[in-house]
Amino acid sequence: MRKPLYILALALSLSACTSLVEKGDKLYQQGLYQQAAALYEQALAEDAEDIKAQQGLAVARNKIVDRGLIEVRMLRLAGNFTGAAQKLETILRNQSKWSLESFGAQAATQNEELGHMNKWLRKEAESLANSQQPDRFRWFESQYAYLLNNAQMSDELTQYKAQLNQDGKSRCLSLAEHVHGQRFYLRQFVHKYCLAWQQPVSLKLDNYDQSRFNRVRFDTQLNLGSFESTAQRYLVENTLIDMRNAFQKSLWYTSQAKQSARFQFSTDITYDRQVRHTQQEKRYMVTESRVDPQNSEKRIEVDIERVYIYPINEYQEYYTVRLGYKGMVAGQMVSHQHSSSEVNSTKSHTANYKEAQIKPLAANFLNLTELLKAQLRPLQGKYKSDLNALWKLQYCQHSAAESVAENALRCGKINPNEDFVNHWFRQEFGVDYKAMQSLYSL
Structure with a gap:
């Protein structure tokens, strides 16, 4: 085969x-x-x-x-x-x-x-x-590498290197003067920039970044009023692990911080199952041999309707889940609440009667674990987007002159197309954020 x-x-x-x-x-x-x-x-x-x-x-x-x-x-x-x-x-x-x-x-x-x-x-x-x-000039060389190679201009470009290196070192030293206090992103950028131009610098900052966090805690409030509470508790615990990991992968996390971010996570599930015991009848036809009314010496086949009555359980399920998180980050509230309800009707019986084509029926109950999983998954995505949105709100707005460089670098990490970001980079370096990102691995 x-x-x-x-x-x-x-x-x-x-x-x-x-x-x-x-x-x-x-x-x-x-x-x-x-x-x-x-x-x-x-x-x-x-x-x-x-x-x-x-x-x-x-x-x-x-x-x-x-x-x-x-x-x-x-x-x-x-x-x-x-x-x-x-x-x-x-x-x-x-x-x-x-x-x-x-x-x-x-x-x-x-x-x-x-x-x-x-x-x-x-x-x-x-x-x-x-x-x-x-x-x-460096971006020009990168952008037109194939054309420059075809034109065999390497010797011609070499004549400009001394002046370019001097200008690059000068720009490095000028930037280094602004690295102090809480300008952690500026320090990281200046370190890479000066390294590229082979200009040694000494950059000093505060010991800790006061705007970010080095750990996150979740205080949980669980009310799992259902038959599957063990499985649901496991789901919630895994969700909290994923959310902790999401925070640690976000821009709000750094090992250079000292403070903790703290969130409350609530899960409130109510579930009720009601059952009603009733009887159900099934009409079916059988064929029997009877004496012919017209001729007592003959027998004929006659279709007879019969009724089979059997007990049945009728269930009504009511399920409601309320999920949410809230916490303060950078003086701003990060929160989201979600609720959902399900109503389900189902039946079951144990009758097994072949002549009436009746087989045992199992109740099709709600899968409470899968329902909760479906609600938790988008909550994780919302949590990530909330953290990103708060970062944009904090750093992608026009800021005072003394913090514009730091904010431009922080904003560029999440929104490289922001006008504010590219205005600063073009003003300082003559090219936009993405060009500098390519040149210096920002």
Whole structure:
């Protein structure tokens, strides 16, 4: 039996790959080369030897490069050299990733655009080197690594290194002057920044971060008024462990703190099951042999209706759960309350009478443990989001000048696109938070 099953599985797999290739072909014919390439890649993930998928992917990728080069030219002609350079850099990175080489007209167009970009790169490098913003130059090198390599500009860039290093060291020392007191995030950033520019500094702070916590406690109030209290207690205990772990993974936790965060966690479950004992009847037909009323010497088959009466238990369940947590963090209340109710009707009996097609029936009671689990799971997610929301509220607002750097760094950890964050980074370094994050592993 195994061989036919294997053949069937293989046939289904090949059919799925064929379908993906056919869909990719249709998208390719519509000029949707990116989408077509994605389907060919998916087909090859299922069958790496699929020749049609390999051919389709190669052709689609060539078309992606063709279209990209057209976009590069249009951007350049419109005077948008930055956009053209970014697009051409993406093309070069993809060609390397895809092991793709240009030929013929495509190669000619690419070489022409590279020539234009090489001139722009040299002017841009010189301008950035003289801007006294060394991070802009460093980001320029990172952003256009393939273009710069293609232009063979390593020797030309070297001439700027001494001045850039001097500017970087100077910026490091300027930042280090502001590291004191409770500026723990600024210290971490300045340490990495100065290390990158090979500038030794001595950074001193308070012994403990007074805004964060090094442990969290949960005081529990449990009222598990149900038949499954042991299992439910276990669920609550696991939930509290997960919430402790969530706090320790949040930005509010640090080993450099001294204080504890304290929360109250309440679980109140009420459950009632009522039963009513009744009788139920089932009518059914049987066939019996009777004397024919028309001819006493004959017998006939007659359908007779009978009634089977049996005892039944009718249950009514009422379940209510109220969950919640609350605590103070950074002078702000973090709290959430949730309640839910369930009503369930079910029956049971032990009757077993084949002629009436009656079999024993088990009651379908509420699974109280699963109900509680379903309520606890979103509560954990809400707790995490509340901690993040409070962090944003605390640090992603415009702040006084003396704390703007610290707050920008704290806010950037959770909201790197915040205008306040990027305004400070562009003002100080000439690039946004994500660029600095890439350069210095913030």
